[in-house]
Amino acid sequence: MAQITIDKIEKRFSVTKALSAIDLTVRDREFVVLVGPSGSGKSTLLRIIAGLDFPSEGTIAIDGKPMMGVAPKDRDVAMVFQSHALYPHMTVYDNLAFNLRIRGIAREQIDVKVKEVAARLEIIELLKRRPHQMSGGQRQRVAIGRALVRDPRVFLFDEPLSNLDAELRARLRTEIKRLHRELQRTSVYVTHDQIEAMTLADRVVVLRGGRIEQVGAPDELYARPANIFVGGFIGSPAMNLVPANGADGSLALDGGERFAASTPVRGPLIAGMRPEDLMVVPVGTAGSFHARVNLTEPTGADTLLLCSIGAKLDLCVRVSRHMRAVEGDVLTLRPRDGSLHLFDIESGQRLN
Amino acid sequence: MRLSLYIGLKWVALGLWSIFVVAPFLWALTTSFKSDNGVTQGATYIPWLEYEPTLEGWATLFRDPAQGGIEIQEPYLASVLVTAASTFIALVLGTLAAYGLSRFSFRAGPMKNSDISFFFISQRVMPPAVLAIPYFLLLQNTALLDTYIGIVMVYTTMLLPIVVWVMVDFFNTVPIELDEAAMIDGCNPMQTFFRIVLPNCGPGLVVATLLCIIFSWSEFFFAMTLSFSNVQLLPPTVVILNSNKMPWWSLSASALASVLPLIIVAFFLERYLSRGRLARAFK
Ligand SMILES: Nc1ncnc2c1ncn2[C@@H]1O[C@H](COP(=O)(O)OP(=O)(O)OP(=O)(O)O)[C@@H](O)[C@H]1O
Ligand SMILES: [Mg+2]
Numbered sequence: 269m270a271q272i273t274i275d276k277i278e279k280r281f282s283v284t285k286a287l288s289a290i291d292l293t294v295r296d297r298e299f300v301v302l303v304g305p306s307g308s309g310k311s312t313l314l315r316i317i318a319g320l321d322f323p324s325e326g327t328i329a330i331d332g333k334p335m336m337g338v339a340p341k342d343r344d345v346a347m348v349f350q351s352h353a354l355y356p357h358m359t360v361y362d363n364l365a366f367n368l369r370i371r372g373i374a375r376e377q378i379d380v381k382v383k384e385v386a387a388r389l390e391i392i393e394l395l396k397r398r399p400h401q402m403s404g405g406q407r408q409r410v411a412i413g414r415a416l417v418r419d420p421r422v423f424l425f426d427e428p429l430s431n432l433d434a435e436l437r438a439r440l441r442t443e444i445k446r447l448h449r450e451l452q453r454t455s456v457y458v459t460h461d462q463i464e465a466m467t468l469a470d471r472v473v474v475l476r477g478g479r480i481e482q483v484g485a486p487d488e489l490y491a492r493p494a495n496i497f498v499g500g501f502i503g504s505p506a507m508n509l510v511p512a513n514g515a516d517g518s519l520a521l522d523g524g525e526r527f528a529a530s531t532p533v534r535g536p537l538i539a540g541m542r543p544e545d546l547m548v549v550p551v552g553t554a555g556s557f558h559a560r561v562n563l564t565e566p567t568g569a570d571t572l573l574l575c576s577i578g579a580k581l582d583l584c585v586r587v588s589r590h591m592r593a594v595e596g597d598v599l600t601l602r603p604r605d606g607s608l609h610l611f612d613i614e615s616g617q618r619l620n
Numbered sequence: 621m622r623l624s625l626y627i628g629l630k631w632v633a634l635g636l637w638s639i640f641v642v643a644p645f646l647w648a649l650t651t652s653f654k655s656d657n658g659v660t661q662g663a664t665y666i667p668w669l670e671y672e673p674t675l676e677g678w679a680t681l682f683r684d685p686a687q688g689g690i691e692i693q694e695p696y697l698a699s700v701l702v703t704a705a706s707t708f709i710a711l712v713l714g715t716l717a718a719y720g721l722s723r724f725s726f727r728a729g730p731m732k733n734s735d736i737s738f739f740f741i742s743q744r745v746m747p748p749a750v751l752a753i754p755y756f757l758l759l760q761n762t763a764l765l766d767t768y769i770g771i772v773m774v775y776t777t778m779l780l781p782i783v784v785w786v787m788v789d790f791f792n793t794v795p796i797e798l799d800e801a802a803m804i805d806g807c808n809p810m811q812t813f814f815r816i817v818l819p820n821c822g823p824g825l826v827v828a829t830l831l832c833i834i835f836s837w838s839e840f841f842f843a844m845t846l847s848f849s850n851v852q853l854l855p856p857t858v859v860i861l862n863s864n865k866m867p868w869w870s871l872s873a874s875a876l877a878s879v880l881p882l883i884i885v886a887f888f889l890e891r892y893l894s895r896g897r898l899a900r901a902f903k
Contacts, residue, residue, distance in 0.1 A: 320800050341806040353797035357819045367805035370815075414805070 270331055270421035270454040271296045272317060277326035279312055279478070286312040287478040290326070299448050299455045301465040303501070304475030310458040313475070314424050317456060319343050330421065343422075346415035350427040352407045354399040360386075360410050361395040364417050385416045389443075405436040412444070416451075423448075423455040430460060441467060462502060466490070474498050492609075496616035499540045499609055505572060507609070508546075508583050512539040514610070523578025525557035529608055532619050540609030543572065543586035549602045556602040559583050561593050575599065652677040652872035659868050677869030681877060690861060692854075692874050699837060699854035700881070702768065706775035707832040713776070714783025714828070719813055721784070722791035723799065737788055740781045748778075748841040759846060766850040774846060775836045782835065783828045790824025791817065830889050834882060854878050 272294040279287040287309045294300045302310045315321040317328060319340035328335050335343060354363050361382060368378045386392045389409050399407055408428060415423055425444075429437045445468055448455055459465055465472050466486040474481040474489065474497070482494040493499035499507045513520040514531035519539060531537070549556050559575035566589060573585040573593055585601065593599065610619040650665050653673040664670035683689025720726075721733055728736060755774055756765070764770030794817050802812040818825070843853040858878050861871055
C-alpha cells in the first residue's frame with residue numbers, strides 16, 4: 269500500500285519558481301510518468317517526494333501520513349538516479365547490500381536478497397566488479413537493483429535511461445515495465461522520452477514551467493490533448509498546429525485552403541492534425557484540401573511527407589511506405605473523422 | 621632530429637635542476653659521515669676513496685650531552701608529538717568544515733560559501749611575523765605560553781586553512797547524488813559522510829595529511845617565539861646548534877635526522893597517490 273498525495277505544492281529557488289500549484293494523487297500501485305521540457309520541474313517534484321528537497325508551500329503525504337520533516341531514510345522510498353550514483357568505492361555486491369546493512373538486516377538475509385535481485389537483473393557475474401569496471405547499461409541495471417533489494421513502498425526514477433543508447437534504452441524500458449507488473453509498487457518516473465512515457469505509464473503528468481498541463485492515461489493524452497502545449501508535446505513527429513479560421517461548417521486554413529469541418533466557434537483558432545490522421549484521398553472528396561509535397565522522408569514502415577499549403581505553411585503527413593510521392597506532387601488530404609483538434613488561439617485550451 | 625634535440629634539452633634542464641636540488645643534500649650526507657680530516661680536505665664525495673667515513677657524527681645524536689652528545693632527542697620527540705597532535709586535530713576539524721562548505725549553503729552577512737572558503741585560505745596569506753605578537757600575548761594571558769596545548773592550538777590554526785582548502789576541492793569532485801543516494805538508502809548525515817563521501821576522498825586526505833605534516837614539522841617562527849624551555853621543538857633546536865660551536869658532522873647528521881620523517885612520509889604517500897584512483901573513480 270502506498271498512495272502519494274501532493275497538495276498545492278509550490279517550490280521557489282530564490283527567484284525562480286520551479287513548481288506552482290501542483291495537485292496530484294499517485295494511487296497505490298500506479299505507475300505515473302512525469303514528462304515535460306527541460307526545466308519544467310520534473311526532478312524538483314520527484315526530489316520533493318523523496319525528501320531531498322522541501323516544498324516552499326503545500327504538503328505531501330504518503331499513505332495519508334504527512335511527510336513534513338520526515339528524512340529521506342524514513343520515507344521508505346527508493347530512487348534511481350540519471351547518473352546511476354553508484355558508490356564508486358564499493359563492489360556491485362556491496363552497492364546492493366549497503367542499504368540493507370545500514371538498516372541492520374542480518375548478513376544471511378542480505379546475501380539471499382542480493383543474490384535474488386542480481387539473478388532477476390542478470391548481473392550475478394558482475395557482483396565482484398566496481399562501478400567503473402562496467403558499461404553504462406550494466407551500471408544502470410545495478411542502480412535499479414539497488415532500489416529493488418529494499419522492497420520499498422515507492423519507486424522513484426529520475427531519467428534512469430537517458431544516458432543509454434537507443435537499443436539498451438528499449439530493453440531496460442521493457443524490463444522496468446515487467447518489474448512493475450510483477451512487483452506492483454507505486455512508482456513515479458521522470459523522463460524526456462515520450463516513448464518511455466507512453467509505454468510505461470498508467471497515467472502521464474505533463475509539466476510545463478512548473479505547472480501541470482494535463483494528467484491522463486497515455487492514449488487519452490494522445491487522443492484528446494487538453495491544450496496546444498500537450499498536443500504539440502506528445503507525439504512524434506509532432507502534431508501539425510495550423511492557424512485557421514472557423515466559419516459555419518468549414519475551416520479556412522492559413523494559406524488559402526478551406527474544407528468542411530464541424531467547428532464549435534467562429535473566428536481564428538488553431539487546428540491540430542496528427543501526421544497519421546491526414547489521409548490521402550481522391551480529388552474532390554468532401555472535407556478535403558490540397559497540399560504540395562516539398563520533401564519526402566522515408567523512415568521505414570512509414571514515409572513522412574513534408575508539405576506546404578500556399579506559400580508558408582508546413583504540414584507533416586505520414587503515409588505508408590507503399591505510397592509513392594515525389595517532390596512537387598499536389599495531394600488531396602482529409603483529416604480522419606473525429607481526429608481534428610481545435611484550440612483557442614488565445615488561451616491554447618481545447619475547444620472541441 | 622628536432623625531437624631528439626628537444627629530448628636532449630629536456631634532460632639537460634632536468635639534470636641541472638636535480639644537481640641544484642640534490643647537491644646540498646649530498647653535501648650534508650657526506651659530511652655527516654666525515655671527521656675532522658675529511659671536512660677540512662674540501663669537497664669530497666666518494667667514501668673510502670676520497671675520505672674515510674666514520675659514524676661519529678651520527679653517534680653524537682644518541683650520546684648523552686654530558687659526554688659530548690647533542691641535545692636533540694627531546695626536541696625530536698616534542699616535534700613528533702606536536703606534529704601528530706596538530707595534524708590530527710586539523711584533519712578532523714578541517715575535513716568536517718570542508719564537507720559543510722562543499723555540501724550546504726551558508727550565509728555570513730554578505731559572504732557566501734566561496735567567500736568563506738576564501739576567507740579560510742586568506743589566513744595563510746599573512747606572514748607569521750604579523751601573528752606572532754598577538755599569539756604571544758594571547759597565550760601569555762591564558763597561561764598557555766610554552767606549553768604543548770598552546771603550541772598545538774597555534775599549529776592547528778595554522779593548518780586548518782590548508783586542510784579546508786584541499787578537502788573542499790576534493791569533496792566538490794564527489795557528486796552530490798552519492799550523498800542523496802546514501803540518504804535514501806538509509807544513512808543519516810554522519811553515516812553519509814563517513815561511509816560514502818570520505819572513502820571517496822582518500823587521495824585528498826593523503827594530500828592534506830602530507831601538507832600538514834610538512835608545515836607543522838618544519839615550522840620555525842612560532843616554535844621559536846611561543847616556546848622556549850618547557851617545550852623545545854626541533855627546528856629552532858637545529859638552528860641553535862648551528863650557532864654553537866658544533867662540529868660540522870654532528871650538525872649534518874642532526875639536519876638529516878630532522879628531515880628523515882618527511883622523506884619517509886613522502887615516500888609512502890607518494891606511492892599511494894600515484895595509483896591514479898582518483899581519475900577512474902567517478903566515471
Ligand atoms: N538547486 C536549485 N537552485 C536553483 N534553481 C534550481 C535548483 N534546482 C532546480 N532549479 C530550477 O528549477 C527549475 C526546475 O528544475 P528541474 O531540475 O526540476 O527541471 P527538470 O524538469 O528536471 O529538467 P531536466 O529535464 O532538464 O532535468 C529550473 O528552472 C531549474 O533551473
Ligand atoms: Mg531533471
